[in-house]
Amino acid sequence: xxxxxxxxxxxxELPARDLVQADRVAGRIYxxxxxxxxxxxxxxxxxxxxxxxxxxxxKAGDFKTASVGRQPVIVTRDRKGNIHTMLNRCRHRGxxxxxxxxxxxxxxxCPYHAWSYGLDGALRGIPYPDGYEGIMSKDGMxxxxxxxxxxxxxxxxxxxxxxxxxxxxxxDVRLWIDRFMAQGGGYPVKVLGTHRFKFRGNWxxxxxxxxxGYHFPIVHRSWMASVxxxxxxxxxxMNDPAAVTHDLGNGHSVMRMVPERSVLEETVxxxxxxxxxxxxxxxxxxxxxxAQVSRLVHSIHGSGFNLNxxxxxxxxxxxxxxxxxxxxxxxxxxxxALGSDGPPEVVGAVNRERLRAHENFQGPFGxxxxxxxxxxxxxxxxxxxxxxxxxxxxxxxxxxxxxxEGWATSHVTDETGMRAAxxxxxxxxxxx
Amino acid sequence: MxxxxxxGLWSSSGWATGGPSTRRPIEYAxxxxxxxxxxxxxxxxxxxxxxxxxxxxxxxxxxxxxDGVYVIPVDRDAEQFEDSLNMVFDDGQMRSQRVRRMTEGxxxxxxxxxVTARVLGRFVAESVVDDGGTTLVAVRAAQILVAFxxxxxxxxxxxxxxxxxxxxxxEQDRIVRKVVRLVDAGDVVPAAGFLL
Numbered sequence: 001x002x003x004x005x006x007x008x009x010x011x012x013e014l015p016a017r018d019l020v021q022a023d024r025v026a027g028r029i030y031x032x033x034x035x036x037x038x039x040x041x042x043x044x045x046x047x048x049x050x051x052x053x054x055x056x057x058x059k060a061g062d063f064k065t066a067s068v069g070r071q072p073v074i075v076t077r078d079r080k081g082n083i084h085t086m087l088n089r090c091r092h093r094g095x096x097x098x099x100x101x102x103x104x105x106x107x108x109x110c111p112y113h114a115w116s117y118g119l120d121g122a123l124r125g126i127p128y129p130d131g132y133e134g135i136m137s138k139d140g141m142x143x144x145x146x147x148x149x150x151x152x153x154x155x156x157x158x159x160x161x162x163x164x165x166x167x168x169x170x171x172d173v174r175l176w177i178d179r180f181m182a183q184g185g186g187y188p189v190k191v192l193g194t195h196r197f198k199f200r201g202n203w204x205x206x207x208x209x210x211x212x213g214y215h216f217p218i219v220h221r222s223w224m225a226s227v228x229x230x231x232x233x234x235x236x237x238m239n240d241p242a243a244v245t246h247d248l249g250n251g252h253s254v255m256r257m258v259p260e261r262s263v264l265e266e267t268v269x270x271x272x273x274x275x276x277x278x279x280x281x282x283x284x285x286x287x288x289x290x291a292q293v294s295r296l297v298h299s300i301h302g303s304g305f306n307l308n309x310x311x312x313x314x315x316x317x318x319x320x321x322x323x324x325x326x327x328x329x330x331x332x333x334x335x336x337a338l339g340s341d342g343p344p345e346v347v348g349a350v351n352r353e354r355l356r357a358h359e360n361f362q363g364p365f366g367x368x369x370x371x372x373x374x375x376x377x378x379x380x381x382x383x384x385x386x387x388x389x390x391x392x393x394x395x396x397x398x399x400x401x402x403x404x405e406g407w408a409t410s411h412v413t414d415e416t417g418m419r420a421a422x423x424x425x426x427x428x429x430x431x432x
Numbered sequence: 433m434x435x436x437x438x439x440g441l442w443s444s445s446g447w448a449t450g451g452p453s454t455r456r457p458i459e460y461a462x463x464x465x466x467x468x469x470x471x472x473x474x475x476x477x478x479x480x481x482x483x484x485x486x487x488x489x490x491x492x493x494x495x496x497x498x499d500g501v502y503v504i505p506v507d508r509d510a511e512q513f514e515d516s517l518n519m520v521f522d523d524g525q526m527r528s529q530r531v532r533r534m535t536e537g538x539x540x541x542x543x544x545x546x547v548t549a550r551v552l553g554r555f556v557a558e559s560v561v562d563d564g565g566t567t568l569v570a571v572r573a574a575q576i577l578v579a580f581x582x583x584x585x586x587x588x589x590x591x592x593x594x595x596x597x598x599x600x601x602x603e604q605d606r607i608v609r610k611v612v613r614l615v616d617a618g619d620v621v622p623a624a625g626f627l628l
Contacts, residue, residue: 063448098448101618105448116447193506193517196620200584222539226529332620337517348515355517360526364623365504365519367533370541373623381582 008388020426022419023397024390027383030202036328038432039425043311044069046428048149048156048169050313050322051075051085055153055190055341056102061119064102067324068157073146074098074108075155078119083150085157086121086143097143108143121145152177153189154313172248172405176307180315182264185299185350186292187342192355195335195363199373201380203311203325204425206333209372210306210314210321211245211255211417213237214395219375223367226360230273234258234301243412246403251310251424253417257317261304268294276300279349286346296340300353308417310424319358329380335362335369393418456509461557461570470557473569473596476605477552481575484627485548489531492627497597497606498524504628508590508617519617520627534627545625546581552592567598568608575612577628586622590614 005021006014011028016035019026029035051066057077064075065088072088074097088096090110097108097117107124109116116125121143126132146157149166151174156166167174181189199206209215217224217238224232237243237257245255256262268291272280276297283293302318314321320336337358339351361368383391396414403409410416463470476495483492496502503513504520513521522530534542558570570593577588595609612628614621 100448103448107447109447195506195517195519196618197623198620199623219540222533222536222542225536225538226533352514355515356521359518359521363517363519364621365627367530367539370623370625371539374541374544374625377582 006388006390011388016429016432017426020422020429021390023394024392025422026387027385027389027391028387030205030380030383030391031328031387033328036202036325038429040069040325042432043425043428044325045071045159046163047160047311048158048163048166049311050154050309051148051157052083052155053153053189053191053320053336053338054083054150054155055188057083057155058190059104061104061106062102063098063100063105063119065098065100068146068159069325071159072096073157074143075148075157076119082120083148083155084120085146085148085155086117087146089143090115091123091141091143117143152181154315169250170252170309171250172407173250173252173254173307173309176248176254176305177315179263180303180305180307183299183302183318183338184340184342185264185296185347187340187347189338190341192337192339192351192358194337195358195366195369196332197335197364197369197373198326198330198332199376200329201331201376202328203323203331204421205376205379206321206323206331207308207311207421208393208418209376210316211253211308211421212415213243213245213255213257213412214415215375216257219371220368222371223361226367228275230275231301234261234304237412241411244403244409245412245414245416246405246407246409247416247420247423248407249420251421253308253420255306255308255412255417256304257306257412258301258304261298261301264295264299264303267298270294270298272297276353279353282349283346288346296342296347296350299340300350300357308421310421318354319362331376337362393422456511458572459558461559463557463560465555465557467557467560469560469567469569469598470555470571472598472602472605473557473571473594474552474555474573475602476596476607477555477571477573477592477594480607480610481550481552485550487534487545487626489534489627493527493531495607496524496527496610497608500524500527500607501609502527502607503610504612504614504617506617508613508615520612530627539625541623541625543625544581546579546586548577548579548626550575550577550588550628558593568595569598570595575628579622579624579626588614588621588628590617590628 006026019029049068052075056064060079062077073085074088076084092115095112097110107118114127118124123138123141148157242259280293307315312323322334324332339354340347393415396410400410502522505518533539552573552575554574556572561568573592575592579586591613593611597608
């Protein structure tokens, strides 16, 4: 059995990297403000952080505001179709230049002295510019830009200009993003709406949760009691040996609760669930062939897996869960509902069904989220006690094997995904 | 001065800065809150508020018409809820499941829910319609709710729009539609173990 590597006499003095061991982490990483500050600099400001889905920036001029760690950013699509991420901070005296969550604009004007910036962040105009003659040029005084790349519609930004290309960072995750995005059901995936809520706890408690199959039948018992037999059966993975979690590298993992639904194309032709028969008939009447109908209907339940990307986004069955660290003991979460970006007269009913399913579980009044948040809140409160006592992430270590792809793999209720994330955390925090 | 500079200085159109401020147009019934039909509607709202604060969810459910709808939209100005995301969008069946969830003892958020006290005020009669023996009364109000849990007070504020179908007696009055429009509906709110 592994030793903890920290105890009551050392836990407050050890460098951050030593607070994470192969099978356990110190509660201090949830509660120490200094660790949190280091995480912002060494993780969130040094790696790829998810900022948008491309459907949120469908047209030229579309923008949304987001955060990279604690730093406010604007994500835009310019007239040439390029996507940019810029700090939401005027280069003059630091005011935010945009306080709208999303919209469409020609650019951004600081409300303080009206410095104006283009969609690519370039400084376009300075009122009464004579005061700057001979001392400053507009060139180089644009909004600070972050490197921005996307894969499969997922847009990421990084403060580090010399960071590895996004696709390299994602590695084997790309296959799973492709599989996840198939749930457009023959059309692209688009964002349908966003729930936002907060909890009094450290961001890593939430990070762990999206790869925690173990809590599901316990914390979500009341949700399980509210759904139909087919859905309940689909989520009964506790004793299913085929339900596994893979460590995909770089802190990413995939938790396959419904493994037979990993690849949408393999479900095409399967019987239409009785509750969707009428919808299937309507889709056929709209001119879709049987494969198209099957694809759309079977996509309603999503992908059957949670794909957890370190550090801030999970592609969770049928929606995106995005975390935003606020302070050592406060985290904000977005639950982004996804649907099919097909013609409204074709996919309208499908998307309505997806919206209702999302509302049923997610959000501040869902049948699932409040119970998750209560669990996370309790972890933060409890972890203050016994700073030398480890938080255990060892479940399934004894039965972890390597898949044919070379991914460390264990049962879906095991803590393989948490160990993957903490491995990346430890590497990134090693120079703290 | 170049065009972008002019736009930046003199016009905000097309250059995003603050938040949009569109609100729904408002309508008035032309009667006061002392109109007996409106007074009954307000009485029902107050009864409902007390039942929710006391977590008497089964009795609360009985205040709704079978076809009644209970909504907390993400867009506080939404008029149409089917094609957009809501925090709550309950028909009779969902409301029934919600009450079961809140009372059966498995939902840890509901078991350990915040204690709440809410105040309704700023009542305005929106419409009073007598239609073939049925009277429908729509009232708008503001609601302030304080939720206390584990040494913290959370503030929930918003408008409550309600449509009530009057019965033969006040005990038979039923809610046809209740929409809670939070001031921060589109923003970050706590996860709740109670209802608004």
